[in-house]
Amino acid sequence: MNISTILDMAAEAFGERVGVVCGETRLSYAELRATAYAAAERIKASGAAYVVLLDVSSPAASVAVFAAAYAGVPYVPINYRLTADEINALVERASPAYLITSGELRDKLAPRDDLTVVDRADFLAARAGEDAVPTEVGDDPRAVAVQLFTSGTTGKPKAAILRHENLMSYIVGTVEFAAADEDDAILVTVPPYHIAGISSVLSSTYACRRVVQMPNFDAAGWLRLCRDENVTNAFLVPTMLARIVEHLAATGETPELPRLRALAYGGGKMPLSVIQQAVRLFPNVDFTNAYGLTETSSTIAVLGPDDHRAALQSDDPYVQKRLASVGRATGAVEIQIRDEDDGVLGPDQAGYVFVRGPQVSGEYKQQGSQLDADGWFPTRDRGWLDRDGYLFLEGRADDVIVRGGENISPGEIEDVLLSHPAVADVACVAMPDEQWGEAVAAAVVLKDGAQASADELQALVKGQLRSSRVPQSIVFKDALPYNETGKLLRRLVRQEFATPD
Amino acid sequence: MAMTALKPGARFKSAVSDAQVMVIKAPAGEHELSCAGVAMLAGADTAPDGVQADAADSGETLIGKRYVNEDESLELLCTKGGAGTLALDGTPLEIKQAKQLPSSD
Structure with a gap:
């Protein structure tokens, strides 16, 4: 099992379709694959044990995920907004590395003998020939596909590990292959080092949906890019949606985005007032709230468009309240609420959120697996399930x-x-x-x-x-x-x- | 392929068409996977001389579809489409119905 299969399948079925757009750069699935093939050979020749990305969002991020998989080493995107000291401490934990970067970010790197530093433009320049197939692509499902450093809001960042089996289970379990129409496009604003940045590459490639990348978010630019690229889907973190809503309120502008069909949000708590305004501003758009963690390979619960409508139209306060929930378990995972002593709680009883399923890695490189004997992962989020399984979050256990x-x-x-x-x-x-x-x-x-x-x-x-x-x-x-x-x-x-x- | 243990992640290809599959989930023990009535090939194996597809099999294996046996103890993902019906120990596999989720990422 290897996540590179995702790109192989997209290139096989829709090789000519554009897979990623960033500024003036457009790459088809066949071009993405040829670039990843060529990169994989150079990664292997360098002797690197990791592929590190220290860069903003660009097609190099999409190529790097798959190139690392073809080469059989973990992909490690690093937060480029950290200080030089913080970045170098993380690079040390992911060496020897083949490191892709650009411009001024390169200056943050301390020199190391075990680093092969490559500029983004050079990384993207080489393409493998028509018949060049990478040699010996690994199929061990337990091999590590991605290593992500957690944001470390409470201490030293932990290196979360996602294995090929976790990510493939997530994709195969929640996305239908080639489900996107030829004209579909998703606007991605999350940075490459965020789990949603990685899962968007994998999900969209598997759905054969064109990804439009926006390296630096601003509300006016987002609205413009949506229009210019005929964007049909977008994912936003709550602060971004809040800024779009504020921008529209301040300018009095009506968003003219007839192609926009679906807006997904997640990655933090969405203020009720923001989502209520957004639904009014985008009356023809389907809203989806996704809840997930790095350690769970992204989404584990979804509040879908029908759930949003049902909550907004209901007279029953119990149902109305669901607009503030994160929806129900996806079907690829199970969710359970427990008390302090690990006792399982019933509906409407608040406690600690646990999750189980093949996409859940729940594992850190130094600390090992956090799963219990039955495979349940403690998310350290607090919350409760209502009588129909809608999950409400109260915040982090520590908060x-x-x-x-x-x-x-x-x-x-x-x-x-x-x-x-x-x-x-x-x-x-x-x-x-x-x-x-x-x-x-x-x-x-x-x-x-x-x-x-x-x-x-x-x-x-x-x-x-x-x-x-x-x-x-x-x-x-x-x-x-x-x-x-x-x-x-x-x-x-x-x-x-x-x-x- | 004679009787083989099917491990998650393993790949097999049809001996008589372009079809390729990857094992997502597999039952314990040794089994035989076939496509168009002919045993599938693992890794670098090549088709034995003179093998022919079952002429009565007009089935097609479709890229991106998941195939399962009756109790869903076996699940295969078709990674390359091709002619022929997939079978486990002689029993044809069925397409697993997808549960379409709203796109979340």
Whole structure:
């Protein structure tokens, strides 16, 4: 089993179809394969044990995933926004390497004897001949296909390992081969080092859907690219969708994207107000919310277009609420909720989210497998399943506020605060409290020119939730700290409230 | 191919057409995979001289389709299409119905 089969099949069935577009560059599946073949030979000749990508999104990222697979070594895309020291520490953990980079990013690399550094343009320049087939492509399902460093919001980044069997199970289990129409195109804005960046290459290649890459996101540029490339599908992280919604509200523009059919979002918590506005702004677009983790080879639960419509049209609050869920398990995996003592919980009972299935690797290079004896992976997310299996997330287990023994999810308080017309963004975190151990604190960003007092916001929470949920301390900020893929850095927010007043 | 253990990841090709498959899931023990009535070939094996497809088999194996036996203990992915019906130990395999998911990535 080898993920390079995905590209072989696309090139076999639709060799002439354009597989990837980035700026002026367009590569067909046959060209992608010929480029990956040639790259694989050079990777093998270099003696590298890893293929590292230190670069923004480009066709080199698509080629590198498959070239590494043909060459039989792991593909390791690295976050190019890290500092030089951080990058070099990760490169050391993925050496000897064949490293693809470009421009100024190259200057961040410390010289090493066991690095073969190649410029992106050179990497993409060579093509194998018509009949050149790579020699001895491995078929060991347990071989490592991808190694991804987790974002490390709580410490040293961990090297998550995805084996060929994990990724192939994910693709074969959730995507229909050649399901895309000739004119379909997906706009990809996630960076190559994000699991969604990798799964989009694999999913779209298997579906034979053209990928349009956008290396640097901005709302106006996204709308323009959607129109110019006749984009039919797109994936966005919540902050990107929020910026598109804000941009449209600020300019009063109506998005004219008749070809756009489907918008998928995921990678973080979507504020209810953003998705409600987005559904109004794009009335003819199908919305899908996807939930997944690096360690699960991407998506494990999906809130599909029909689920969105059912929630928006229902009179039943229980069904309406599902707009804030991440949907149901895909069918390729099982999901379970457990309590502190690993007891399995029933519907509507909150606890820890566990997942099981062939796409779930749950494995780190240094720490080993995190699966239990029955193959279940602890996601460290908290949440619950409703009576029909819709999964609601409360946040990371580490983010829960424990006030006097009561577990408080920051998400429910944030949702109430975001419903205030003056509030643009908010994060609730634990702050030390002598009486309760921990108490609720909130960092609030107000909309431009809008006003709201701490008293007013506290009263709002008190009116809708229990008094234990009322933020004891509220600070007003110009912006909240996010990482580059839109993940809120709660650790930094907590530091604001680190010492009791 | 005589009776062989079928391991996930292993690839087989038809002896009489272009069809190729990859094993996704396999039952324990030794089995025989065939295409158009002729045993499939593993790895670098070449077709024995004079083998011929079962003339009565008008089936086609389609790229991207998954093929399963009755209890779904065997699952193959067709990675290259070609003439001939796939069979496990003489029993024809069926196409596994896809569960179409909304595109999420």
